[in-house]
Amino acid sequence: MSSEEKDDKKVVVEESDASVFNLSDDDDKELVALGYKPSFKREFTNLATISFAFSIMGLCSSIATTFNTPLTLGGPASVVWCWILGACMCFTLGASIAEIVSAYPTCGGLYTASAQLVPKNYRATVGWLVGWLNILGQIAGISSTEFGLANMIMAAANVGRDGEFVITPGKVVGLFAGLLVVHGLLNSLATRWLAKLTQGFVFVNLGTTFAIIITLLAKTPRAEMHPAKYVFGSDGVVNQTTGWPTGLAFLFGLLSVQWTMTDYDATAHISEEVKRAAYAAPSAIFIAVIGTGLIGWLLNIVVILCSGPLEALQVSASGSAFLDILVLRVGKNGALAIWAFVCLTAFFVVQTALQAASRTVYAFSRDHGLPDAGYFGKNNKRTLTPLRAIWFTTFVSILPGLLDLASPIAANAIFSLTAMALDMSYIVPIFCRRIFANHPDVNFKPGPFFMGHGWLGLACNITCISWTVFITIIFSLPFVRPVTANTMNYSSVITVGVIVLAYLWYFAAAHNHYTGPQSNLHDSKVEAVTQDYENKKANPEDHS
Template sequence: MDDKPKDKESTGYIADPSASDTSVTNQLEQMGYKSEMKRNLGMISVLGLSFAIMAVPFGTSTTLNIALTDGGPVTILYGWIFVSLVSLGMAASLAEICSVYPTSGGVYYWSAMLSTPKYSAFASYLTGWLGTVGNWTVTASITFGGSQLILAAATLFNEEYVPTPWQTCLVYWGALICSLLINLFFNRHLDKLNTVCLYWTAASIIIVLLSMAEERNSAAYAFGGFDASASGWPEAWAWFVGLLQAAYTLTGYGMVAALCEEVKEPAREVPRAMVLSVAAAAITGLVYLLPINFVLRDIPDLLAVASLQPMPLLYKLVTRSSGAALGLLILILGVWFFATIGSLTAASRCTWAFSRDGGIPGSQWWKVVNPRYGVPLNSLILSTVVCGLLGLIYLGSSAAFNAFTGVATICLGCSYAFPVFCSLARRRKMVRDAPFSLGKFGYFINILTVIWIIFSIVLFCMPTAIPVTPPTMNYASVVFAGFSTIAGLWYVISARKYYKGPTVSAVRRESYSE
């Protein structure tokens, strides 16, 4: 038990970032949980996982059609810079809270601790569902985008080939199963895979840059070219809609909190990894995207590809060789390989953590850690099955990928905003002694985070282009509403009767006058 004196405005628990393994285990018990996962990850491994989930060359490539539709070079470049700066603030806000409560519960645990006792359970439940759905849909979008790229590779050699929805779904389901098997049988090697991801991404970008054509667009076009006519939106609004390319890519940093209980010094290493991964991703994106602007070809032709993935065609036009384009595409698919594994890892841990407190129907199944493999096997399977079912949307709409990216960005953004908002509402008193502190800039950074996320909820429910038809509708709002309805009904029917939020032993928040 922590006998440190607490005043009425104290959080009741401040993690010791330099604690030993025994102390970290004791601190976790003080937060209400027993240690079930092996702590074999360090900061570089977590950084690699976060970087793998964001997968900058892959993420920006698979969403290139969004930015091309909504502005082209200006949206690609300045949209990336803008969202990178905002994402740094968001990551720092979460890192500060994570350094106080380094548990795999992540956002839903933080919301419970930072809200008032009266609303703690509901805040935790709401945030937990948003975070879990966000993790699932990020995994779905990453895996689906790569599946589209794989089939798009065939069009490099046969321009007449048009992938069918069923073919895309089969590749998607196959990729999910492979990711599940790697997470299960190679769990002990995931830290090495995450580290390799850092080097693979760097090498991929260097090779792509060296392979760019000598024929380049002017600097005026690369830095100032803007054409939103394909979107149908007014120019200013089109630029904002096109921010989904950057916002989707730079959204996975908070997911690594779900691995806190597998990290040796989580209060120190996980917050650092969150912020550093966004900074590294921001630089990586600039290095990758600016040359893309210089070699862009006719945008209508790029947007006309049947696979909805223009990057393979761009590679082919730039290198004037189908073989060279395939080689570059394989490098990007290598990044995708790491991203699918990492995103499913994070999704399964998030599902497992939320289930420990009874947040998901059938929690008694999902909260079990398999002793043989050392992973929450049932949660891993559940996450895979949910993502597999989401793939069925593509059979009815070619805009399924945009739905995945939009709802992932919205759900994760909301789950990130809620604990930050709760902290602001209590005048940041709960994080005033955080090991990773924002200091005097905390209010400004937290307010910016909340405002941006509220705006992005509306923004990323918008269709990429108008007028809207059933096949081109942005179904993010439908998927978001569907999961919200399930969560709401479950809360009304059952969860409100027993869900009390995270089980807390020594970590107690002092009541204060309302």
Template sequence: MSSDSDIEKHRQKGSDTTPIYAHELTADDAALAACGYKQEFKREFTVWTSFAVSFSVLGLLPSVAVTLVYGMGYAGTAGMVWGWLLAMVGIQAVATSMAELSSAMPTSGGLYYCAAVLAPPNWAPLASFLTGWSNWIGQVTAAPSVNYGNAAMILAAASVSNPNYIPQTWHVFLVTVLLMIVHGGISSLPTRHVARFNGASTLVNISFLIIVIILIPSATTNRDPRFNSSSDVWGTISNGTEWPNGIAILMSFVSIIWTMSGYDAPFHLAEECSNAQIATPRAIVMTAATGGLLGWILMLVIAYTVVDIPSTLDSQYGQPFVSYLQQVVNQRTVLTVTGMSIVCAFFMGQGCMVAASRLTFAYARDGCFPGLSGWLAKINERTLTPVNAVWFNTFIGSLLLLLMFVNEIAIGAIFSVGAIAAYFAFTVPIAIRVFFVGNRFRPGPWSLGIWSRPIGIVACAYVLLMIPILCLPTVKGADLNASTMNWTVVVWAGPLFLAFIWFEVSAHKWFKGPVVNLEHQIYDIQPAYTRDGDRSSAGNQDSSLDKNPKTDVKTSVQAA
């Protein structure tokens, strides 16, 4: 039988802070209240505009342009086309598993909140702490990495137009910071303007992508042959690493994984989306499926038309995609395609800024930024958006851009760091749900049903394989030194390790994770194990709590 003290422990964990409303709750308000939060944003996003933000964050055209050096450079055309197909199997598994979680817990905290809810009670703070910081690292590096790539394309286009102009590092830095500031301004606008902006951006992204897919093969200046043979495209591995071909193909996944790491954006916008328990998972799945298909088609176009891979990678413009275009189309078309890529990259950077700011707000709301949480969690009274969080991320992102003054490998680490940090955060709550919660998981209205656990296992296995692969340098042995080292493991694992030390030394005293309402207590049927190996008292609760999961959800109409 459940004791009063057991229930009180759950209430102390957060359910006593369930918001009390002075009006009748909508279904969205009730779902958010069940997560332990009150409605603060206007719900002006729909499934389409949520998809619009996440598809803009993918930015397929500029993402492929920016990361072509990895996809083509590590394994050539075979790595590009086969790599994309193979990588998408794991990516779709991660996306659908995440979508199921978003339906059950539609809050801006996203994966960080899910980790706290699904983990055994005494492990929940650590699980959510590490998930949150890894996700934040991935999000805060997204906008600067996108804008860095966009700045390189802008200056490469200038170099194509004026061959006497040679872009300098400080030129790239200033243009990138300017883009960061502009995106900060747009992301600070009221939600309705941001939603409309991103709705338009998706139309532009899809339209420009389709135009480029048609334009390049139809306007190619290649002759004899006009297109590469299928045997070369699908069967020739141009290994640009010192590892075996199989490892080289896996290393080329960094291009695909980084490109396809923005589909969690609808999760962070769930509190601004109407019918969030259905619209949010649909937007996630739509983004992953659409992005996967169109991205692969673009890869095929490039693979069938590229003339000289070494000269493409050794670009005089500092941008391999522009060098590739110079090989296959005339200068006017080069500038046209580059211009469309720049526009799409601008929209992409803005989508990254929006998603990152909402995530920062959600973490600050739960006290994750000591000394800054109150300021970062403040909603601007005029715009009703987290303006402080926007400009905080803008500042941090601009500081990261100073890495470009070290060398290209250092600044390039923000791409693989963003990919690893994001997918680590994606997978932690999925792994907890699959291996620890099992059939006790309470799905929302959008569910994978009997396929939930098998798909979750595939997702976890995929990410477990890819994390060490993405940390490998391209060279080994005597060729490996400070300038050729892959610094991803340092830039990502270093801060995450420091976060772990911080938690063990200090943060565990004050960080208890997000508010976890009794509605979402998973471990109320079977005993859970604490970090010390003892059975948690939560495991001894009466199953009646599971039969009536709304026991402590105060969603009735009460006076303020």
């Protein structure tokens, strides 16, 4: 058999695994060139990938979950202006992330990319930081979204029984844990079924959002709509409960948009399951960020426009101002019918978030970043998905929700923690890419999604780094003064605590087995396949 004929055959990379790659498949060759054996089936189409990217943000369900925060802390105008301010900043972060994901399409996402963007002697310490921040943020994201969904279902039960249903922490946490187990079971499906399930999420998500917008505008009498000064102006700035200056209280409204528009790199974590990943994954991220930002702003404007008296929303028995507005305008039955789809959208968020987080745990374990001897870095040979990592992630995600049994304030800090930890894990590789751009050990090769070498990419990078530092400070502050044990914002304490403990462990023992994101192929095989791929990229006419 000639060498040309062999190139068209599937090559087993490592006999101890079910992994195979095809030398005629650019996705697999790109992955092998980065040093990793293909271990997943590429079943996610362009539609499924875009749907995944939209679903991870949630849009209407994420806004509904966090709507009380900007409304009660900064007032109606905070809901509207903080959203578009944060969304514009998120555009720069989303574009910067998409650029790196396009260059390094692996399930480790920005964690794996971080090793390629720094000199060799920094790879372990930087990879360790990005890995732990990213896992912490994703776990917090799963937990906070599922916790929000449990509260949304409880709010519906309260409304359905005309306020007679008593919501207790025990009921919320019990439902929260049960829902996470259901998501663990669904995520245990093979990639083919996950892709089929995911591709319909975007239609429910966007369909529900536009249904809410149209219904509220149609059912709200013109005379009862709030004036522009209430929606956009000074009449909508209300600071009655925080104890902080009004300007700072207004900025607390950023929590909604930053919590909604985060986990951008979730699509990167399924890139080893995506067809034409270097194109599809970053494109899906960018489309979803733009779409969520603009449509979310429209939704917030309409909800505030039709919201009714602010005093009634602040003393709501259901605990959800968003649901109360729907009840006010379309009645109990109509509101609960719409709310069922909002809850379904939140269900989709957790489904996609758990899939992404489990792939991150898989990648980190594969690189020996966990004290598990690579146990969670293995795929099930039947489903070709990381079942061990899926169930580990599921059970660990239950732990933050248990905080509600001790303190609702501590539980709510998980929402801030999500945005802080994830966004910090994003700006580290973005910062490193710029700082070490001319270092001989660093060779950043742009992917298909690239903002160029000029001012545009640099401006986006500087803006998103500066913005993330700013919101990290904002989200570290307690939302209410005076500060007591019951009003303390524990998000910064948890974030710093996890990172300090992680580095203590690293310097005490983990540095012996963790050297940063690393190849799981034999060097000779990596070299042969990489050279073949680079030759074909450099001289495509010789291999036509």
